[in-house]
Amino acid sequence: MTLYILHDxxxxxxxxxxxxxxxxxLKNL
Structure with a gap:
């Protein structure tokens, strides 16, 4: 479960x- 949360x-x-x-x-353009 923890791995999924960290991944998220x-x-x-x-x-x-x-x-x-x-x-x-976009600002540079």
């Missing part, structure tokens, strides 16, 4: 980072 958190963090990067790229 990692995905959420990675997704948030991706959204930040995308916003920065």
């Amino acid at each position: 958190i990692l995905i959420n963090v990675a997704d948030a980072e991706t959204q930040k990067m995308t916003k920065k790229k």
Whole structure:
């Protein structure tokens, strides 16, 4: 169970980072 929760958190963090990067790229354009 713990592994699934950690995996979920990692995905959420990675997704948030991706959204930040995308916003920065859009601003640069």
